[in-house]
Every structure is written in C-alpha cells, then in structure tokens.
Amino acid sequence: xxxxxxxxxxxxxxxxxxxxxxxxxxxxxxxxxxxxxxxxxxxxxxxxxxxxxxxxxxxxxxxxxxxxxxxxxxxxxxxxxxxxxxxxxxxxxxxxxxxxxxxxxxxxxxxxxxxxxxxxxxxxxxxxxxxxxxxxxxxxxxxxxxxxxxxxxxxxxxxxxxxxxxxxxxxxxxxxxxxxxxxxxxxxxxxxxxxxxxxxxxxxxxxxxxxxxxxxxxxxxxxxxxxxxxxxxxxxxxxxxxxxxxxxxxxxxxxxxxxxxxxxxxxxxxxxxxxxxxxxxxxxxxxxxxxxxxxxxxxxxxxxxxxxxxxxxxxxxxxxxxxxxxxxxxxxxxxxxxxxxxxxxxxxxxxxxxxxxxxxxxxxxxxxxxxxxxxxxxxxxxxxxxxxxxxxxxxxxxxxxxxxxxxxxxxxxxxxxxxxxxxxxxxxxxxxxxxxxxxxxxxxxxxxxxxxxxxxxxxxxxxx
Amino acid sequence: xxxxxxxxxxxxxxxxxxxxxxxxxxxxxxxxxxxxxxxxxxxxxxxxxxxxxxxxxxxxxxxxxxxxxxxxxxxxxxxxxxxxxxxxxxxxxxxxxxxxxxxxxxxxxxxxxxxxxxxxxxxxxxxxxxxxxxxxxxxxxxxxxxxxxxxxxxxxxxxxxxxxxxxxxxxxxxxxxxxxxxxxxxxxxxxxxxxxxxxxxxxxxxxxxxxxxxxxxxxxxxxxxxxxxxxxxxxxxxxxxxxxxxxxxxxxxxxxxxxxxxxxxxxxxxxxxxxxxxxxxxxxxxxxxxxxxxxxxxxxxxxxxxxxxxxxxxxxxxxxxxxxxxxxxxxxxxx
Numbered sequence: 157x158x159x160x161x162x163x164x165x166x167x168x169x170x171x172x173x174x175x176x177x178x179x180x181x182x183x184x185x186x187x188x189x190x191x192x193x194x195x196x197x198x199x200x201x202x203x204x205x206x207x208x209x210x211x212x213x214x215x216x217x218x219x220x221x222x223x224x225x226x227x228x229x230x231x232x233x234x235x236x237x238x239x240x241x242x243x244x245x246x247x248x249x250x251x252x253x254x255x256x257x258x259x260x261x262x263x264x265x266x267x268x269x270x271x272x273x274x275x276x277x278x279x280x281x282x283x284x285x286x287x288x289x290x291x292x293x294x295x296x297x298x299x300x301x302x303x304x305x306x307x308x309x310x311x312x313x314x315x316x317x318x319x320x321x322x323x324x325x326x327x328x329x330x331x332x333x334x335x336x337x338x339x340x341x342x343x344x345x346x347x348x349x350x351x352x353x354x355x356x357x358x359x360x361x362x363x364x365x366x367x368x369x370x371x372x373x374x375x376x377x378x379x380x381x382x383x384x385x386x387x388x389x390x391x392x393x394x395x396x397x398x399x400x401x402x403x404x405x406x407x408x409x410x411x412x413x414x415x416x417x418x419x420x421x422x423x424x425x426x427x428x429x430x431x432x433x434x435x436x437x438x439x440x441x442x443x444x445x446x447x448x449x450x451x452x453x454x455x456x457x458x459x460x461x462x463x464x465x466x467x468x469x470x471x472x473x474x475x476x477x478x479x480x481x482x483x484x485x486x487x488x489x490x491x492x493x494x495x496x497x498x499x500x501x502x503x504x505x506x507x508x509x510x511x512x513x514x515x516x517x518x519x520x521x522x523x524x525x526x527x528x529x530x531x532x533x534x535x536x537x538x539x540x541x542x543x544x545x546x547x548x549x550x551x552x553x554x555x556x557x558x559x560x561x562x563x564x565x566x567x568x569x570x571x572x573x574x575x576x577x578x579x580x581x582x583x584x585x586x587x588x589x590x591x592x593x594x595x596x597x598x599x600x601x602x603x604x605x606x607x608x609x610x611x612x613x614x615x616x617x618x619x620x
Numbered sequence: 621x622x623x624x625x626x627x628x629x630x631x632x633x634x635x636x637x638x639x640x641x642x643x644x645x646x647x648x649x650x651x652x653x654x655x656x657x658x659x660x661x662x663x664x665x666x667x668x669x670x671x672x673x674x675x676x677x678x679x680x681x682x683x684x685x686x687x688x689x690x691x692x693x694x695x696x697x698x699x700x701x702x703x704x705x706x707x708x709x710x711x712x713x714x715x716x717x718x719x720x721x722x723x724x725x726x727x728x729x730x731x732x733x734x735x736x737x738x739x740x741x742x743x744x745x746x747x748x749x750x751x752x753x754x755x756x757x758x759x760x761x762x763x764x765x766x767x768x769x770x771x772x773x774x775x776x777x778x779x780x781x782x783x784x785x786x787x788x789x790x791x792x793x794x795x796x797x798x799x800x801x802x803x804x805x806x807x808x809x810x811x812x813x814x815x816x817x818x819x820x821x822x823x824x825x826x827x828x829x830x831x832x833x834x835x836x837x838x839x840x841x842x843x844x845x846x847x848x849x850x851x852x853x854x855x856x857x858x859x860x861x862x863x864x865x866x867x868x869x870x871x872x873x874x875x876x877x878x879x880x881x882x883x884x885x886x887x888x889x890x891x892x893x894x895x896x897x898x899x900x901x902x903x904x905x906x907x908x909x910x911x912x913x914x915x916x917x918x919x920x921x922x923x924x925x926x927x928x929x930x931x932x933x934x935x936x937x938x939x940x941x942x943x944x945x946x947x948x949x950x951x952x953x954x955x
C-alpha cells in the first residue's frame with residue numbers, strides 16, 4: 157500500500173519549515189537511510205532520510221515551499237507493483253483536510269489549541285497602549301531569536317568588555333541558534349565555546365566579572381544552571397553586599413527556561429520563582445521580541461547579575477520590534493497589553509500567550525480583561541498591578557511554573573496586603589500542575605496551564 | 621616525592637629575611653589576638669585562624685608583582701595581611717563594625733579589597749577556584765600580564781569544580797597559579813582518610829598542568845617555588861603549587877580537635893615552625909641581634925593591639941546599612 161511521507165519535526169518545538177530541496181524525483185527508487193530532501197527550519201537546515209523502501213510515486217509539495225506544517229504529506233512512496241495512478245484521490249486528500257483542521261482548531265474552545273497551534277495564522281492581540289515607543293516609530297517584524305542576537309551584537313559592538321561564553325555558542329552557532337553569526341563578527345576571543353561544565357564556567361564567568369569584564373553566560377537551558385546554582389547565588393548575587401559595595405558581578409546569565417515540548421521532567425522546569433527570591437539578582441522573563449531586545453540590552457549594561465529567562469517556544473515567534481538605533485526597555489516596568497475594566501490578568505514570559513488568548517475569548521463573551529505583562533520579576537512592577545486591581549477589583553495570575561511558592565502566590569500576597577479592600581473576589585493563581593513534567597503528549601498538555609483554565613478562573617472571579 | 625626545600629645556604633639579604641619575619645609574625649600575633657577577641661565574644665560566627673600556615677602567603681606574596689590578584693577561602697586573614705591590607709580594617713570586620721573592610725557586612729569569611737587586588741574571602745569550599753580562573757581570564761582578555769593566585773585547601777581539592785576549572789584553565793592557558801594549601805586536615809578528616817592521592821598536585825598531570833610540592837614551613841622554599849610558578853603562569857598558563865603546611869589551631873574556633881593528638885601539633889610547633897626557622901636564620905647569619913628581633917616583636921604587638929582597639933571602638937554599622945549594597949547603580953571601577 158502507498159505510504160505518505162510526512163513533513164518531519166526536526167526539533168521538539170518545530171511547527172513548520174521550508175522544504176528547501178528534493179534530492180529525489182518521482183520514479184526514483186529509495187531505500188531506508190537515503191536522503192530524500194533538505195528541510196530548513198528557523199534554526200538549521202537538516203537532511204531528511206527515508207525510513208521505508210519503495211518508489212517515489214508523487215511529490216506533493218514542491219521544493220522551495222515555505223511554511224510547510226509538520227505532519228503534512230509531502231510525497232507518496234509506492235510499494236512494489238503500485239503505480240502513481242493508485243494514489244491521487246486516496247492519499248493527498250486527507251493530508252489537505254488535516255491542515256484545514258489545524259487552522260480551525262485555533263478558534264474552537266478545545267484546550268488542544270493552547271500550545272501546539274502554529275504561531276502563524278494567529279495574530280497576537282494588539283496592545284491598546286504601547287508606552288514603550290512613541291507613535292510613528294518605524295517597526296520591523298522580528299523573531300525573538302533574532303531580537304536576542306541583535307541585542308547581544310549591538311552591546312558587543314558598543315563595549316569591548318562584553319563577551320559571550322557557553323556550550324556551543326561559537327562554532328555551532330548556538331544550540332538554539334541564538335548566537336548565530338556572532339563568532340564571525342566578534343571572533344573566538346569574545347564568543348567562547350566552553351566544555352560541558354556549568355558549575356565551572358559559571359564560576360569563571362563570575363570571576364571575570366569581578367575582574368572587570370561584562371560576561372554573558374549562556375546556559376543551553378536553565379535546567380543545567382542547577383549545576384551552577386552555588387556560583388549564581390553565593391558568588392554572583394551576594395558579593396556586592398558582602399564586600400560593602402567594593403565589587404560585584406555585572407553579568408548576564410541567559411538561556412531558555414521552562415517547558416519546551418516533549419522533553420520530559422528534567423528539561424522542563426520554570427525557574428522564575430526560584431531566582432525571583434534572591435536579593436542581589438535581577439530577573440527578566442520577557443514575552444515579546446521587542447522586550448527580549450530592549451531588556452537584553454538593559455541587562456548587559458546593568459551593573460548587577462541578571463538572570464534572563466528565555467523560552468524555546470517563543471524563540472521562533474515574530475513580533476513588531478522598533479526599528480531604531482538603540483532600543484532599550486527598563487527593568488521594573490510592566491507593560492499593559494490590553495486595557496480592560498472587568499478583571500486584571502497578570503502574567504509574564506510564555507504565560508502571556510495564555511493570558512492574551514483568554515482575554516480574546518473573554519471579550520467575545522463581553523468580559524473585558526486588562527492584561528499585564530510583568531516583563532521583569534525582580535524588580536517587579538507591583539505598582540502597575542495594584543493600580544489595575546484597584547480599577548478592576550479582580551485578579552488572575554498566569555504562569556507555567558508550579559503552584560507552591562509561585563510568582564502568582566507572591567503577587568496575590570502583595571494584593572491582599574496592599575489592596576484588600578478593593579478585592580471583590582479572591583485572587584486565583586493559574587499555574588502549571590504540581591507534578592514533574594510527563595513525557596506523553598496528552599499528559600504534558602494537561603500539566604501546563606491552559607487558556608481554558610485562565611478563562612474559567614476569570615469567570616470564577618467575575619462570578620459569571 | 622618529598623616537598624621541595626630551599627637551598628641550604630639561602631642567598632637572601634638581611635632585609636628580605638627581616639621582612640618575612642615581620643610579616644609572618646604580624647599574622648601570628650594578629651590571629652592570636654583574634655582568638656582572644658573571639659573568646660571574649662567580640663567576634664562571632666565562624667573564625668578560622670591561620671596560625672602555622674604563615675609562610676605560605678608570605679612566601680608567595682614575595683613572588684607577586686604589583687597588580688597580581690589573589691583569591692582564597694574563608695581562612696583568609698593571613699592572605700589579607702600579607703597583601704598589605706590594613707590590620708585595623710580586617711580586625712574591625714571580624715568584630716562586625718563600620719570600620720571593617722566590608723562595613724561589617726561580610727565578617728571573617730567575606731572580605732575584599734579592590735585596592736589590594738584581594739578578591740575574597742569565600743565561604744563555600746572551592747567556590748573560589750573557578751572565580752580565580754575567571755579573574756585570570758579577565759587578565760588574559762585584557763592582555764595585561766597579570767597573574768592570579770588561587771588558594772584552596774586539601775579539602776577543597778576534592779570538589780568537582782576544581783577539576784572543571786583545571787580543564788578550562790589548561791585549555792585556555794589562563795595565567796593562574798593554583799595554590800593548594802595542604803594543612804593535612806579537611807576540617808577533622810585527615811588527607812589519608814579523604815583523598816585518594818598522596819600528592820594532590822599530581823592530579824594536574826591529567827590536565828597537562830605542571831606543578832610541584834613545596835615545603836610550606838619554609839618561607840624561602842615557598843618564595844622560590846612561587847617565582848617559578850609566576851613565571852610559568854605569565855607565559856604558559858596554569859601551574860599548581862601544593863604547599864605542605866600545618867595549622868596549629870582547630871579548623872575553626874569551635875573545633876574540639878579530637879582527630880589528632882596534642883603531641884602531633886606540639887612536635888610540628890617545636891620542630892618545623894616557619895617563624896622560628898627565619899628567626900634562627902637571622903640570628904645565626906648575624907643578620908640581626910636578639911634586641912633587633914625584640915624590637916620587631918614590640919612593634920608588631922603595638923600594631924595588633926591598635927587593631928584590636930580600633931575594632932572595639934569602631935561603631936556598629938548604622939541600621940541603614942542593612943539596605944545598602946544590594947544592587948549597584950554603577951560598576952565599581954578597577955583600582
């Protein structure tokens with residue numbers, strides 16, 4: 157029976173890619189292991205090999221096609237004795253239907269749509285207020301990945317003492333391709349591949365900061381920063397205080413944080429609440445590309461150690477970024493993405509995707525949510541949250557991290573202490589579930605916070 | 621291999637020998653005073669004395685040049701005095717007073733001096749090892765010809781981050797001298813009971829880092845080895861000195877020292893004391909008279925007593941200090 161060859165997912169977070177080149181043509185016989193095509197993602201170009209043997213019956217997606225969704229049929233493989241005539245009606249149709257289906261999902265109420273839906277075809281809700289840049293500022297579309305790279309490159313051009321070190325940051329161009337091109341521009345002295353030795357190179361980074369440099373230490377993911385926790389907390393965060401202000405560690409620890417997709421318990425933890433607790437550290441966890449850019453530039457210039465929590469799923473998402481010479485965003489200033497009078501939704505990082513989606517759905521039902529992106533967790537702009545809660549009298553917080561000792565738990569504590577009389581309902585904290593991250597796709601989806609849970613929480617606090 | 625000793629007839633001037641005598645004596649008298657103040661309740665928390673190990677820092681400081689850096693563990697009073705930090709400021713930090721190097725906020729284990737290129741004073745065993753390599757990394761990046769003395773103990777030598785650091789220091793040829801102050805006891809556990817290798821410096825061989833063992837009770841031997849290490853580090857990257865020394869006092873003030881006999885300590889004091897050794901050289905070489913040395917003793921006593929007075933009289937930090945130095949508004953400038 158003819159087999160469909162499907163567009164492969166080449167990384168845990170890949171949602172679509174470009175079918176760059178076919179290396180086989182219709183009628184070619186292939187056996188398992190033969191290279192069929194080159195697939196390009198935003199991170200890399202990869203070769204795609206045949207799993208089964210047979211004859212290429214029909215190529216369904218032309219080479220050069222961009223935005224081919226994962227699992228779309230791209231060709232049909234015939235077994236012995238079959239001809240191309242056997243396939244047309246039977247095989248290509250379901251593939252078509254499948255891709256229609258995935259578009260339809262983004263507007264239905266199933267929580268299946270919360271995570272896996274492609275960034276494209278889904279416009280991010282526009283903020284009602286944009287305090288970060290004046291009207292008329294020229295804008296460009298950029299991915300979070302590009303924004304981060306540009307931020308680092310601009311700061312490295314500006315200050316020779318800034319350098320980047322970490323695993324695979326130089327010759328490999330970054331495990332997640334954040335440092336793409338930096339080695340070429342700045343050379344091996346300033347873009348440094350380290351051995352896999354987080355505790356050691358984090359400590360060397362801190363020592364280099366004591367010695368007058370401005371290191372950017374990349375952790376391939378923050379899960380591995382656990383190995384370096386002592387150097388981050390005891391050496392980087394506390395030295396300014398312990399030295400009576402004589403020396404400190406002006407540096408950035410950065411890397412992806414939180415769940416990616418299907419990488420299991422040890423690679424899927426949100427450390428926001430952990431780092432947020434430490435005096436001496438600053439902590440950023442941005443959502444949009446403009447904030448990634450502006451906050452990274454501020455982080456590199458900051459005379460203190462900064463924890464910069466990125467998100468792998470957001471790396472490939474595009475946003476408007478001001479196309480200006482030197483765009484920075486200050487720490488400690490939240491951004492109101494959407495004004496509303498019925499409820500305040502507070503989130504940060506990837507949590508903002510659920511918050512904004514929920515706000516859209518709620519608007520359809522006549523509930524106007526004010527959505528606040530904290531952007532930095534330390535310092536935290538609780539002032540903006542409190543002012544909003546005083547207006548809406550209700551609050552829901554959204555994050556992917558665990559419930560006990562959560563960021564939301566802290567925020568609800570602040571609201572209770574500072575604005576108790578304004579509350580018309582208890583604050584609800586929407587968080588990831590209190591479990592290690594499971595691997596199975598369905599379990600993982602339920603382990604994370606969902607848009608539906610946010611919608612439900614808002615209805616609960618608004619008594620609808 | 622036996623630890624290297626200095627040549628039998630050292631070619632040193634009276635002036636040089638006298639300065640070693642003076643510097644080692646300052647550390648010893650300072651530490652004895654600190655022990656007293658601890659007993660009086662004026663110093664709190666942990667207090668790790670350096671008595672017995674004086675020749676290590678004094679010998680190595682003699683091999684250092686202006687601008688070279690040093691970083692060490694929590695047993696740090698000797699290092700600070702040897703690199704020229706003010707005894708008043710060190711003692712006042714021990715008593716937690718405003719006049720201390722960290723305004724009373726660091727304590728015995730956490731003191732720093734940008735001016736003297738002393739980068740702490742670190743309380744977590746072996747954490748200073750990658751930090752020291754990082755300081756050397758900064759010097760290499762700036763191409764300023766400086767080296768960093770990274771001190772740690774035989775106990776710290778069993779921490780994983782030491783070997784992570786050895787690997788990168790060798791890979792990148794960092795100008796760092798790893799000084800293992802082997803005082804034979806990791807708190808209460810003897811080297812024999814904690815460490816698989818008899819010669820810790822030989823572990824560097826696995827990384828291609830050269831090194832040697834040095835008699836740490838002989839200040840001249842330490843200086844000689846230090847000069848060799850410094851020359852190597854400035855040109856060719858890391859070097860290891862395993863300096864065999866001995867601490868007379870407990871691990872900290874609260875150590876009952878049941879893990880070794882009183883006789884063992886007394887034997888070391890009687891036969892190997894580094895200060896007595898220099899005293900003998902001075903007298904036997906006719907470089908100094910008993911009266912000369914008495915004058916030095918008197919002078920040191922005065923400095924130490926003054927530091928104790930300063931440390932008692934300096935006020936406790938203002939309560940506002942609780943809230944300062946948590947975040948910098950600008951990067952502190954290099955001295």
